[in-house]
Amino acid sequence: MKPPLRPPTYSGVxxxxxxxxxxxxxxxxRYQIRGQATKRHDLPxxxxxxxxxxxxxxxxLEGYREKCDTRVTIGEGRVKRPLVLERPIMIAGxxxxxxxxxxxRALAIAATRCGIxxxxxxxxxxxxxxxxxxxxVVQYLPSRYGTTPYDLKKADMIEIGAGQGAKPGxxxxxxxxxxxxxxxxxxxxxxxxxxxxxxxxxxxxxVDDLYMKLxxxxxxxxxxxxxxIKVGAARIANDVKLAAKADVDAIVFDGMEGxxxxxxxxxxxHAGIPTVAAIAEAAEALYEMGKKEEIKLIVGGGxxxxxxxxxxxxxxxDIVYMGTAPMIALNCHKPIxxxxxxxxxxxxxxxxxxxxxxCPVGITTQLPKLIARLDVEEAAQRVENFLNAMTMExxxxxxxxxxxxxxxxxxxxxxxxxxxxxxxxxxPMVGLNGRTPMWAKY
Amino acid sequence: MAAVKKTLSIDCVxxxxxxxxxxxxxAADDGVPVVELLNPQARHNLGVCVLKPIHIVIRGxxxxxxxxxxxxxxxEIHGSAGWGVGDNLMHGEVVVHGNAATSAxxxxxxxxxxxxxxxxxxxxxxxxxxxxxVGGNSGYMTGFMxxxxxxxxxxxxxxxxxxxxxxxxxxxxxxxEELGSGCEIVVPEADELDDILKTLDHYQIKAPKAFRxxxxxxxxxxxxxxxxxxxxxxx
Ligand SMILES: Cc1cc2nc3c(=O)[nH]c(=O)nc-3n(C[C@H](O)[C@H](O)[C@H](O)COP(=O)(O)O)c2cc1C
Ligand code: SF4
Numbered sequence: 237m238k239p240p241l242r243p244p245t246y247s248g249v250x251x252x253x254x255x256x257x258x259x260x261x262x263x264x265x266r267y268q269i270r271g272q273a274t275k276r277h278d279l280p281x282x283x284x285x286x287x288x289x290x291x292x293x294x295x296x297l298e299g300y301r302e303k304c305d306t307r308v309t310i311g312e313g314r315v316k317r318p319l320v321l322e323r324p325i326m327i328a329g330x331x332x333x334x335x336x337x338x339x340x341r342a343l344a345i346a347a348t349r350c351g352i353x354x355x356x357x358x359x360x361x362x363x364x365x366x367x368x369x370x371x372x373v374v375q376y377l378p379s380r381y382g383t384t385p386y387d388l389k390k391a392d393m394i395e396i397g398a399g400q401g402a403k404p405g406x407x408x409x410x411x412x413x414x415x416x417x418x419x420x421x422x423x424x425x426x427x428x429x430x431x432x433x434x435x436x437x438x439x440x441x442x443v444d445d446l447y448m449k450l451x452x453x454x455x456x457x458x459x460x461x462x463x464x465i466k467v468g469a470a471r472i473a474n475d476v477k478l479a480a481k482a483d484v485d486a487i488v489f490d491g492m493e494g495x496x497x498x499x500x501x502x503x504x505x506h507a508g509i510p511t512v513a514a515i516a517e518a519a520e521a522l523y524e525m526g527k528k529e530e531i532k533l534i535v536g537g538g539x540x541x542x543x544x545x546x547x548x549x550x551x552x553x554d555i556v557y558m559g560t561a562p563m564i565a566l567n568c569h570k571p572i573x574x575x576x577x578x579x580x581x582x583x584x585x586x587x588x589x590x591x592x593x594x595c596p597v598g599i600t601t602q603l604p605k606l607i608a609r610l611d612v613e614e615a616a617q618r619v620e621n622f623l624n625a626m627t628m629e630x631x632x633x634x635x636x637x638x639x640x641x642x643x644x645x646x647x648x649x650x651x652x653x654x655x656x657x658x659x660x661x662x663x664p665m666v667g668l669n670g671r672t673p674m675w676a677k678y
Numbered sequence: 679m680a681a682v683k684k685t686l687s688i689d690c691v692x693x694x695x696x697x698x699x700x701x702x703x704x705a706a707d708d709g710v711p712v713v714e715l716l717n718p719q720a721r722h723n724l725g726v727c728v729l730k731p732i733h734i735v736i737r738g739x740x741x742x743x744x745x746x747x748x749x750x751x752x753x754e755i756h757g758s759a760g761w762g763v764g765d766n767l768m769h770g771e772v773v774v775h776g777n778a779a780t781s782a783x784x785x786x787x788x789x790x791x792x793x794x795x796x797x798x799x800x801x802x803x804x805x806x807x808x809x810x811x812v813g814g815n816s817g818y819m820t821g822f823m824x825x826x827x828x829x830x831x832x833x834x835x836x837x838x839x840x841x842x843x844x845x846x847x848x849x850x851x852x853x854x855e856e857l858g859s860g861c862e863i864v865v866p867e868a869d870e871l872d873d874i875l876k877t878l879d880h881y882q883i884k885a886p887k888a889f890r891x892x893x894x895x896x897x898x899x900x901x902x903x904x905x906x907x908x909x910x911x912x913x
Binding site for chain 1: 695696722723726729741742743748749761765768780781784785787800803807822826842844845899900
């Protein structure tokens with residue numbers, strides 16, 4: 237007689253994932269690298285917060301008639317040409333090299349139609365990106381790939397990169413297959429090389445140096461456009477205070493859920509702090525410095541929809557910053573070209589093989605045959621639709637909480653579902669409303 | 679047409695850096711051939727983002743990023759320079775008559791940076807093209823992650839020389855305290871030496887007796903699990 241079917245008794249310590257990981261390292265002789273983000277399921281998240289919209293104690297706004305402002309400006313009162321975003325959303329820095337030119341084109345077209353910005357990322361400014369993107373943020377990174385005073389002058393904002401959530405404390409990685417002749421030429425590297433870029437800037441170390449660096453960049457832009465600094469959320473309160481001391485116009489950070497084109501898996505899973513934990517800490521640091529109004533807080537890392545964005549803003553962010561979600565709108569993980577996912581040893585939804593350069597849907601590849609799979613106009617339309625839907629969701633939460641500006645959302649509009657997130661964010665636990673339960677008095 | 683003055687001078691004392699740089703840029707726009715900066719008092723960011731041809735003479739020490747992010751300019755610094763002198767230079771020439779602090783000529787994309795005295799750590803870091811010449815010694819991690827171009831150091835160099843360089847070449851006249859990862863010492867070609875000697879002569883720098891050439895051994899270009907010893911320090 238066959239034994240009855242029972243679930244496998246996997247060890248919690250030697251889980252199949254841990255076993256696979258060791259065996260893969262035994263094969264490769266190096267740590268694993270993958271694209272996109274951590275696969276951890278146990279992180280505190282923005283889902284642990286809920287809105288507590290209007291009822292009798294507060295009046296909601298009409299969804300169909302009453303205006304709900306989404307505009308936000310970076311550098312207002314600080315620089316000659318502040319960056320005005322029609323929605324509190326930015327497309328995150330993703331390099332040409334990590335992304336295909338069609339992905340870059342589509343993102344730039346969609347962002348322009350929505351009145352928001354895109355960002356060059358690490359590989360320098362591709363001329364087409366400037367052409368398609370009405371509001372372009374130019375990254376100034378440790379590698380300085382493709383950096384010229386002429387391109388910096390074309391920026392609508394300069395973002396000094398000092399880290400990112402997916403890999404705080406380490407530099408960029410672009411594996412050889414993606415180092416095409418064009419990408420290599422823009423980076424002054426040999427084609428096909430595995431690029432490892434620096435984690436520290438070549439010519440400044442601490443915040444006092446940063447102050448001088450900022451002055452240099454402001455000289456280049458003639459003090460006209462805002463300058464932000466980007467870090468990975470880790471020692472966030474201190475980093476925010478130091479950036480504020482250096483007098484940047486905006487601080488960008490993404491939590492450990494932040495996406496990447498290639499990072500060591502171990503780093504994705506074990507470094508940095510989650511987005512939800514970092515926001516209140518960062519916002520509080522700016523309040524402490526007396527600069528919360530003046531310096532904008534731009535937050536990324538795992539932002540999926542208007543609810544996430546609204547929660548970030550309620551916790552103190554001014555703008556959300558997204559990489560992976562717009563890529564998914566482009567077609568990432570879409571169950572088409574299934575045989576190519578299989579060839580990579582993966583499937584849609586779990587893919588995260590961006591580092592290989594063999595993206596089945598033409599987003600994170602430099603191979604012409606694959607790039608051609610991403611139709612620019614159709615892809616731009618999908619991203620635009622997604623951004624529109626997300627903006628409506630954002631407004632939905634603001635209006636339902638009785639706010640006619642998305643930026644007026646605040647921590648009091650929410651409750652926490654878990655004690656951990658309540659402790660981290662200072663948002664009261666659901667059901668307690670900040671009180672001690674009555675029965676506890678007896 | 680009004681005659682263009684040959685040399686304009688500006689005394690930096692009491693003037694904001696922004697005003698001094700605007701003065702230089704205006705002079706370049708007006709076709710003034712030479713601008714002289716007096717009393718720089720080690721101020722940062724002098725001569726930044728000047729993109730039209732002009733010759734700048736700085737009479738004294740300068741701070742961080744002197745002549746940074748500039749193009750087509752020639753600069754004489756009659757003193758020492760702080761961090762990142764000639765940062766990201768595109769074309770042109772920056773000559774420091776004294777010493778240079780950390781990261782001289784960082785990530786330059788062209789042109790020539792000459793330090794007649796000693797240069798600090800990370801000189802020529804991320805060099806993307808062009809030439810860095812150091813008349814004296816150069817510090818830790820000279821040529822770190824260099825990508826292209828040439829570095830010439832007439833004196834000695836400290837540890838991690840040429841570490842993780844991708845391409846380009848470094849020529850050392852003195853001792854090498856320690857070679858960095860992923861590079862090798864080779865004998866320079868005769869025409870390379872010729873070229874270097876001409877350059878040194880041009881800048882009136884005394885040439886050492888001989889040069890050794892350092893270049894990438896390409897071991898770090900692509901990961902190789904059989905060469906773990908090389909990779910463990912760099913991944
Ligand atoms: C394909 C890809 C490429 C990226 N390239 C860069 C880069 O060049 N520079 C950078 O600072 N961050 C880079 N990032 C990180 C993003 O700028 C951003 O911090 C992150 O994607 C935000 O998290 P999210 O993907 O969950 O939205 C990249 C991310 C992705 C997904
Ligand atoms: S589909 Fe392409 S972009 Fe998406 S995870 Fe896979 S390789 Fe990356």
